[in-house]
Amino acid sequence: MRASFKERRASRKVRGSDKISYLPNHVIDIILTYVPLKDAARTSILSHQWRYKWVNLSTLVFDNTFGRVRNLVSSRYKLLMNIFQVLLVHDGPIYEFVLSVPGLESCLEIDQYLNFVSKKGVQNIILQIWKGKPHVLPQSLFSCLQLIHLSLCCCVLNKPPPAFRGFSKLVYLILREVAIDAEKLSSLIGKCPLLEHFTIESSRSYDYLEVGAPNLKFLHCNAQFENVIYVTTPLLANISMSLKVLRNEEAFEEEWTLLELLGCHSVIEDLHLDYYYLKSWLKGGACFSLDHLKVLKLSAICFGMTNEVTCAHLLISNCPNLQKLAFEAYSSQEGLTVHDVEFYVELHQKDLSSCQVRELEMLNISVSWPELEFIKIMLSKLLKLEKMLIAPNFKTVADGGFNLLKEVAKFQRASPKAVIKFKDW
Structure with missing residues (x-):
């Protein structure tokens, strides 16, 4: 009707x-x-x-918003059961699986979750263990052959099964405090032909890191490697290398040249080095230039150590198209010497007229005399400078950086466009 x-x-x-x-x-x-x-x-x-x-959601995110009940962290049992309930009623593919609940510890249930999503065509996996011992990942992870993004934190990655031929679609690989030996790590990288972004952060020591990825564009290493070997990385344009060692430790007996460290990559556009890798320039590093480099950041640089400042100056001089330059200072307790004064007098005479830097950042500044002298030199030499950002170390700068800003404002500027900005952390 x-x-x-x-x-x-x-x-x-x-x-x-x-x-x-x-x-x-x-x-x-x-x-x-x-x-x-x-x-x-x-x-x-x-x-x-x-x-x-x-x-039917293709994205399942189990994070702090899922693990809270009335603003309190759920009991471990209830949390794990809630995740099981979601997975049991889920229907359809799961393209993204995120497990990052605060307080999450290693448990057998995690293996069951990964086994479940491995049969659902999962493309993105983010797994973070928050406390306790690292979680030993199950073999089912290696059956997730559709993976595009894999991010692991506080896990153990064992040898894959013999039938594993690699993650043929993986683009992003991020490993933070993941236990894996150098041979397995290098083999894994080599079996990811589409890999573009690789990050490893670890407190562990490795014999070597062999990077063989024809599509790799971004490499971030924050760990202790005795050697870095580049194999077929023609597109690598962004490199960040730093060591987890104390400044007074001798990390390696063998010194490398910066040329060896960077693997002769002429296409590098963005480079971040710490003080140890910078010192490697002392061994014949000034014989080549990084013509494509546009962004350079140097971390933990002590401006009271003349050899480090010399290396930094050499590196800047060999980057003709550098647009942005950043220094993160390291404060030294050593007193000023006559040699330091003579060094900076000579440094004032060196030419940087061909430098194209338009943006300069001076971070963690403690208002020491060498730091101020270096800032003075940069302002007086950089003809194309448009902006300088200064961020003081508030642990050592008692007045909030006001006197620092007032002092720097007096310095002569080679560029009429140069503007000094102060960053209040």
């Missing part, structure tokens, strides 16, 4: 006042993607149209 005119008009009124119930399915999917998983599940009560739509 056809509805009467009044019934059709009433239906249109309902639809007009309840637009959320009649949103297209693809719009509902987008909305659910941008809300926490727990809230997505609650949308089932909105209307028949929304009921159980959340069980």
Whole structure:
């Protein structure tokens, strides 16, 4: 029986006042993607149209928003069971799986979660163990052959099964405090032909790091390696190398040249080095230039150590197209000597007229005489400088940096466009 005119008009009124119930399915999917998983599940009560739509979500994020009940961290058992309940009712593919709940410890349930998503075509996995011993990853991880993004924190990555031929689609690989030996790590990198971004941060020591990835563009290493070997990395344009060792430790007996450290990469555009790698320039490093380098950051540089400043100056001189330069200072307790004064007098005479730097950052400045002298030199030599950012070390600068800013404002500037900005942490 056809509805009467009044019934059709009433239906249109309902639809007009309840637009959320009649949103297209693809719009509902987008909305659910941008809300926490727990809230997505609650949308089932909105209307028949929304009921159980959340069980088809292709992105499952179990983070701090999922693990809290009335602003308190859930009990371990309840948390793990809640995750199981979500997975059991889930229907369809899972493209992204994030497990990063504060307080999460290694447990067998994590293996079961990974085994479940490995059969769902997962493309992105982020797993972070927050406390306790590292989690030994199951072999099922190596069956996630659709992976594009893999990020692991506080895990153990053992040898893959013999049938494993690699992650043929992996683009991003991020390892933080992951236990894996040098041979397995190098083999894993070599079996990721599309890898573009590789990050490793670890307090462990490695014999070597062999990087063989033809599409690699970004390499970030914050660990202790005795050797870095570059094999087939023609596109590598962004390198960040730093060591987790104390300044008074001799990290390696063998000194490298910067040329060896960077693997003869002429396409580098963004480079971040710490003081140890900078010192390697002393061994014949000034014989080549980085023509494509646009951004250079040097960390833990002590301006009271003349050899480090010499290396920094040489590196700047050999980067003809450098646009941005940043220094993160390291404060030394050593007193000023006559040699230091003579060194900076000579440094004032060196030419930097060809330098193209437009942006300069001086970070963690403690207002020591060498630091101020170096700032004075940079301001007086950089003809294209447009902005200098100064950030003091507030642990050593008692007045909030006011006197530092006042002192620097007096320095002569080679560039009429140079503006000095002060960063209040």
